[in-house]
Amino acid sequence: MKISAIFASRGKKKVRKGRPAGPWVTARKTVQYLALLIFVVLFVQAQRDGWPGNVVNLPMRLDPLIVLGHLLASRTFLAGSAVALIVVLLTLVFGRAWCGWLCPLGTTLDLFPLRRWRGDRPAPAEGWRKVKYLLLVATLVAALLGNLALLFFDPLALWFRSLTVALWPAADRLLTAAEALLYRIPALAGPVSTFDGWIRPLLFPTAPAFYRDALLFAGIFLGVILLNLLAPRSWCRYLCPLGGLLGLLGKVALFRRQVDEECKGCTLCTGICPTGTIDPARGYRSDPGECTVCMDCVEVCPRGLNVFKPGLLPAVWQPYDPGRREALVTIGAAVAGVALLRSGLLARREPPFLLRPPGVRETNPDPAAFTKCTRCGECLRACPTHALQPSVFDAGLEGLGSPVFVMRLGFCDYSCTACGQACPVQAIPPLGLEQKRLQVVGLATIDQNRCIPWSDHKPCIVCQEMCPLPDKAVQLEQAEIQEADGTRLTLQLPRVVRDLCIGCGICEYQCPVNGEAAIRVYVPEASTQF
Amino acid sequence: MTKLTRRDFLKMGAAGAGALTLGELLAACGQALSPAAPPAEASRLPAAQISPALAAVPATGTLPPPAPTEAPVPTATSAPGATPLSLPDLAVAHGGEPEPMVRLALSAFGGMERFVPRGANVIIKPNICTALPYQYAATTNPWVVGTLVKMCYEVGAGKVRVMDYPFGSSAEQGYKRSGIREQVEAAGGEMAYMTPLFKYVKTPIPQGVDLKSIEVFDEILKADVLINVPIAKDHGSTRLTLGLKNLMGVVLNRNTMHVNLGQRIADLASLVRPQLTVIDAVRILVANGPTGGDLNNVKKMDTLIVSPDIVAADSYATGLFGMQPDDIAYIRAGAAMGLGRKDLQSLKIQDIPV
Numbered sequence: 001m002k003i004s005a006i007f008a009s010r011g012k013k014k015v016r017k018g019r020p021a022g023p024w025v026t027a028r029k030t031v032q033y034l035a036l037l038i039f040v041v042l043f044v045q046a047q048r049d050g051w052p053g054n055v056v057n058l059p060m061r062l063d064p065l066i067v068l069g070h071l072l073a074s075r076t077f078l079a080g081s082a083v084a085l086i087v088v089l090l091t092l093v094f095g096r097a098w099c100g101w102l103c104p105l106g107t108t109l110d111l112f113p114l115r116r117w118r119g120d121r122p123a124p125a126e127g128w129r130k131v132k133y134l135l136l137v138a139t140l141v142a143a144l145l146g147n148l149a150l151l152f153f154d155p156l157a158l159w160f161r162s163l164t165v166a167l168w169p170a171a172d173r174l175l176t177a178a179e180a181l182l183y184r185i186p187a188l189a190g191p192v193s194t195f196d197g198w199i200r201p202l203l204f205p206t207a208p209a210f211y212r213d214a215l216l217f218a219g220i221f222l223g224v225i226l227l228n229l230l231a232p233r234s235w236c237r238y239l240c241p242l243g244g245l246l247g248l249l250g251k252v253a254l255f256r257r258q259v260d261e262e263c264k265g266c267t268l269c270t271g272i273c274p275t276g277t278i279d280p281a282r283g284y285r286s287d288p289g290e291c292t293v294c295m296d297c298v299e300v301c302p303r304g305l306n307v308f309k310p311g312l313l314p315a316v317w318q319p320y321d322p323g324r325r326e327a328l329v330t331i332g333a334a335v336a337g338v339a340l341l342r343s344g345l346l347a348r349r350e351p352p353f354l355l356r357p358p359g360v361r362e363t364n365p366d367p368a369a370f371t372k373c374t375r376c377g378e379c380l381r382a383c384p385t386h387a388l389q390p391s392v393f394d395a396g397l398e399g400l401g402s403p404v405f406v407m408r409l410g411f412c413d414y415s416c417t418a419c420g421q422a423c424p425v426q427a428i429p430p431l432g433l434e435q436k437r438l439q440v441v442g443l444a445t446i447d448q449n450r451c452i453p454w455s456d457h458k459p460c461i462v463c464q465e466m467c468p469l470p471d472k473a474v475q476l477e478q479a480e481i482q483e484a485d486g487t488r489l490t491l492q493l494p495r496v497v498r499d500l501c502i503g504c505g506i507c508e509y510q511c512p513v514n515g516e517a518a519i520r521v522y523v524p525e526a527s528t529q530f
Numbered sequence: 531m532t533k534l535t536r537r538d539f540l541k542m543g544a545a546g547a548g549a550l551t552l553g554e555l556l557a558a559c560g561q562a563l564s565p566a567a568p569p570a571e572a573s574r575l576p577a578a579q580i581s582p583a584l585a586a587v588p589a590t591g592t593l594p595p596p597a598p599t600e601a602p603v604p605t606a607t608s609a610p611g612a613t614p615l616s617l618p619d620l621a622v623a624h625g626g627e628p629e630p631m632v633r634l635a636l637s638a639f640g641g642m643e644r645f646v647p648r649g650a651n652v653i654i655k656p657n658i659c660t661a662l663p664y665q666y667a668a669t670t671n672p673w674v675v676g677t678l679v680k681m682c683y684e685v686g687a688g689k690v691r692v693m694d695y696p697f698g699s700s701a702e703q704g705y706k707r708s709g710i711r712e713q714v715e716a717a718g719g720e721m722a723y724m725t726p727l728f729k730y731v732k733t734p735i736p737q738g739v740d741l742k743s744i745e746v747f748d749e750i751l752k753a754d755v756l757i758n759v760p761i762a763k764d765h766g767s768t769r770l771t772l773g774l775k776n777l778m779g780v781v782l783n784r785n786t787m788h789v790n791l792g793q794r795i796a797d798l799a800s801l802v803r804p805q806l807t808v809i810d811a812v813r814i815l816v817a818n819g820p821t822g823g824d825l826n827n828v829k830k831m832d833t834l835i836v837s838p839d840i841v842a843a844d845s846y847a848t849g850l851f852g853m854q855p856d857d858i859a860y861i862r863a864g865a866a867m868g869l870g871r872k873d874l875q876s877l878k879i880q881d882i883p884v
Contacts, residue, residue: 049702180728185553193749196726206701206723384700413699414823415661415707460788465766468660468698470824476766506698512785 100292385410407505626884660698676713792859841870
């Protein structure tokens, strides 16, 4: 069908109910775009050499789900996380206004409503709204048991991670490709060069970022947007765990939508509501746990009967709100899930290449689960060499989305403390440079079967040259070697000094051997000291 | 906003593709018109502006007769064609602050105007290998670089950019932590980045003995004047990193250089010809280079070596480490290729106590 139908539907545009306009909607949209702009600017500045970490990670600390999850998992409350109370307070007064007015993912979903593609398809059953509450319960129960993997689905983390890993590098790549094409035209080389010199420092890192699983993360983000095909803001209605948390708070919000007795049931507001919570069966009342305070209904009502005003009674418990049984089943499932993941850890050895950011091994008892990490992605964004990558399989399901070093893609800069400064919850300890240089991420080991001087008997000392340690953790040993034909030659063979190596990985990154490096950083023993 | 019809979209697409094809064609023509010789190499400095003494140093792609290294002339002054001004081959300033040392050493050659024509597009290439403060002697002294920027502008340079591609950190961090950005920007210069990667163009090396072509950052080749400002320091594979070695910073894939490194550095230097080499030996790193990191391995020398002859400058600098020019493979290779002279006895060296 569908392409022709899409093009044909263009003519019918006027027939569709127009989007409401008016001072409230204008105000809301202005705030939305402004907030999105601020989030994007903070994202851009979150790369190294941008603004200070505690400024750029403010969005994550504003997020009550991230703060609550971290509180339950780490049993510590950080003063910096108190800003989340602003959002809690906002919700207690105005309901889910965060979702309708501020959330960057919500605004992104509003920017791609996919209205035309959705057509008149009916929304999924109301019961699906339950999912977000159950996801919330599971997230918090797992957090209490020391597992924050489900924060993978926090909307801010999702948005931020998608931008970091997929969208921003893609934009960089596209810009570079376009420039490269135009640069070949002699007359344009100068202007392209000037333009690049202006825009790149503003938006992109000097060295292009590459993330292993960019396509996967792009797919997840695209999937969240494509959910709009089912119903407007499907993510916010059915899945968002932060939406669930704010929805529960919103049930007792002070201001909530109320319908005047004089309502004649014209259903204009029912049709316009982006979360579909204005129900004729409930006398056109809405669920404050679902309403995002977008004010569309206020503007659309021809008689001005939709108003937000103070009310003190808690909202009615809806059929789709989780019941006791469902809550208990979810809690049970979460406990069982965490326990099963644990038992898996006991059964196998620690992954040998699970390289955590500097200081994590010393401050997190279980580096595989990385108990304190909220999966927000700030450290991935801050890492100047893009060596920190989001884990998909490296650390098992329990480590989903947590940062791991992939030294073949980058290295831990000896003079950098960016990840620790960027982490909003100090899961990566905020160390000074001198302290950070003492943190052992792993140890380098040489694969003598692939190393050029060891196996090919050709000179190469790149790893020694690159080693940033003042006393060189890679040392060269003079050796006389007899070839098969009897000729003798003197070679410099690299060796790792275990007591000096901190596992920064620049040797692995720079190793000229193709594919997997002939010198690799790994975790020799499953303990915090090695 | 009027909606685009499919027809219009296709039309615009076709027009865009046509324009790009045309551009490609133009680009192809542009390349076909210029001979296979490395771009801008010969035209970097107008011949009239090269002083006679400098003209002795090969600035074009032609190999000079092997005379200079073996000619039994005691000093360059008596060499035929030498200027009556009797300019030195090499100047060494020592014992002062960086700025007066740079200024006095250059005045021995008749000042910066001998190297930088008015309106010239100048690139200064220091060594910013990693993000360590300059005290560690892993990166070029910021005041040496800053003074050079100032002096270029004083003689009317059009644009002065400073760039390097650090391997041990991001360029931003290297520029900042080395202290070089601050001094360059205070002098009115621009810290430019050696990205994006498409600006590296595969360039043939006609004189190359081992390396026949390499991807070089094209701005370096396009510049009117290239000033090479290495710091003298210890280096794992080449023993010392000096002027010739510093040129490695302008190529994209340094891994390919590492086989037969000494010869390949010289090959690269036959393509990338700095008009002036200023070796910063204010502080030198005597062990565990090129990054170092231990102040105990840093030696304060308060010395600056300036020469239009990159091989001569490097040869002199080996003495700071108690070595001979022949100890360094790339100096041997460079002299053999006629890129400059390594026999210190035959050079006219001006010693400048500050």
